[in-house]
Amino acid sequence: MKVDSHVPTDLPEFLGGEPAVARQQCRPRPPAADGHTPGEPGLWVFILGDMSLFGAFFVVLLWQRRATPRTFEESARELLRFIGVINTAVLLLSSYLVVSALWAHRQGCWRRARISVLAALLCAAVFATLKVIEYLHVLRGGQGPTTNQFCTFYFVLTGVHLLHVMIGAGLLTAWLQQLRGHGSQSRFVEGVAVYWHMVDLLWVVIFTLLYLVCAA
Amino acid sequence: MSTKIQLVCAWSGPATVVVATVGFLIAGVLPFPLGPNSTVTEVVDFYSDSTRVAAGLVIAGLGVCLVFPLVALIGVYMVRTEGRTPILTFVQLITGAATGVLLLLPLLLMTIGSFRPERNAELTVTLNDVSWLLFITPIAPFMIQNVAIGTSILQDQQSLLPRWVGYVNYWVAFLFVPDILAFFFHSGPFAWRGIFVFWLAFVAYGIFLMVMGWMLRRAILDDSVQAAPNAVATS
Numbered sequence: 001m002k003v004d005s006h007v008p009t010d011l012p013e014f015l016g017g018e019p020a021v022a023r024q025q026c027r028p029r030p031p032a033a034d035g036h037t038p039g040e041p042g043l044w045v046f047i048l049g050d051m052s053l054f055g056a057f058f059v060v061l062l063w064q065r066r067a068t069p070r071t072f073e074e075s076a077r078e079l080l081r082f083i084g085v086i087n088t089a090v091l092l093l094s095s096y097l098v099v100s101a102l103w104a105h106r107q108g109c110w111r112r113a114r115i116s117v118l119a120a121l122l123c124a125a126v127f128a129t130l131k132v133i134e135y136l137h138v139l140r141g142g143q144g145p146t147t148n149q150f151c152t153f154y155f156v157l158t159g160v161h162l163l164h165v166m167i168g169a170g171l172l173t174a175w176l177q178q179l180r181g182h183g184s185q186s187r188f189v190e191g192v193a194v195y196w197h198m199v200d201l202l203w204v205v206i207f208t209l210l211y212l213v214c215a216a
Numbered sequence: 217m218s219t220k221i222q223l224v225c226a227w228s229g230p231a232t233v234v235v236a237t238v239g240f241l242i243a244g245v246l247p248f249p250l251g252p253n254s255t256v257t258e259v260v261d262f263y264s265d266s267t268r269v270a271a272g273l274v275i276a277g278l279g280v281c282l283v284f285p286l287v288a289l290i291g292v293y294m295v296r297t298e299g300r301t302p303i304l305t306f307v308q309l310i311t312g313a314a315t316g317v318l319l320l321l322p323l324l325l326m327t328i329g330s331f332r333p334e335r336n337a338e339l340t341v342t343l344n345d346v347s348w349l350l351f352i353t354p355i356a357p358f359m360i361q362n363v364a365i366g367t368s369i370l371q372d373q374q375s376l377l378p379r380w381v382g383y384v385n386y387w388v389a390f391l392f393v394p395d396i397l398a399f400f401f402h403s404g405p406f407a408w409r410g411i412f413v414f415w416l417a418f419v420a421y422g423i424f425l426m427v428m429g430w431m432l433r434r435a436i437l438d439d440s441v442q443a444a445p446n447a448v449a450t451s
Contacts (some may be wrong), residue, residue, distance in 0.1 A: 050390060
């Protein structure tokens with residue numbers, strides 16, 4: 001609880017001493033330095049495990065690319081890079097929205113939390129829609145999952161990632177349900193936020209590898 | 217007595233891994249399994265040493281069936297956490313039973329492959345394809361089982377099992393996802409013997425069996441020490 005040193009807190013409220021609770025409301029708090037693990041420690045088994053599978057995907061992708069760099073380059077250029085860029089921005093925005101939703105949730109500002117979560121859900125929907133449009137474009141261009149190694153990785157990586165986005169959207173919806181009941185299970189909502197940031201982080205790497213590195 | 221039986225059931229988790237692996241090594245399925253791009257000669261050669269292959273696969277088949285006692289033990293713990301409407305327990309028992317069958321059946325088909333190795337080579341290749349694709353691709357019961365276990369652990373107020381075990385179950389469910397790609401690729405990392413299919417599923421299922429067996433063993437021992445039906449197992 002941070003209070004300005006020159007304002008005595010024991011004054012009655014009408015003399016300028018604000019109630020202790022009100023001071024903190026709806027204002028971002030600095031991250032806790034008390035050794036608190038976001039969500040709970042066990043959650044990180046899943047987060048790190050999940051990311052290590054993606055890490056393995058990335059390593060094998062780069063390994064396979066060494067054999068046929070030209071094919072990778074030609075196929076990567078077929079992707080709609082602007083959709084990738086927009087999707088990256090959309091997911092980064094959604095991560096920010098989740099951060100602000102978590103702050104609002106911690107302070108008990110239910111309305112603001114609900115708006116932020118809804119906006120993050122909207123971002124997820126935009127992301128998925130753009131992804132499907134890109135799939136249709138690639139498929140119409142005559143490239144399927146089995147066309148070559150690059151296409152395989154493109155469809156597998158983005159497909160598994162899209163699955164994560166959908167699961168994340170389900171979790172955000174569950175968060176909304178909790179907000180409706182003004183529930184305050186901070187362990188659950190922190191877990192959802194951590195998961196969502198992981199989805200975002202994975203996309204940034206996937207975008208870099210598939211759209212930029214392979215096309216270079 | 218019940219504690220002893222429960223401990224045996226817990227040990228059957230790690231035992232599944234050990235016995236099945238030994239069987240696979242004897243049969244020659246491990247360390248280098250046949251793949252969808254193996255030549256006809258390679259496939260026929262594999263099954264030609266019929267006694268060794270059959271013996272190994274019979275051992276592996278017995279090994280994977282050790283999962284049944286573990287499934288029952290997981291059910292016993294889940295029903296304690298769920299109370300009067302143990303729906304996740306039933307989901308786990310049903311899918312757990314299915315997974316055991318889904319592991320056993322392809323091994324029996326593979327064993328049949330070694331039964332008459334002098335048959336037309338194409339038939340052996342077909343039998344081999346059927347065995348392997350049946351072995352690798354039916355992931356849904358496994359994933360539903362893992363999600364049911366994970367959800368029940370995370371909803372458990374008594375913490376009979378540590379919460380990270382729940383998250384391990386979710387993770388294992390996720391690791392099975394690439395297996396369905398085995399239908400679409402004949403070579404590379406997503407073919408049935410690729411690292412993201414056979415090897416990943418093998419490691420994931422091994423982790424599941426080891427973790428569940430070991431943590432249930434601890435929970436049983438803690439229970440028997442405290443000799444109370446609702447004792448807290450681990451922190």
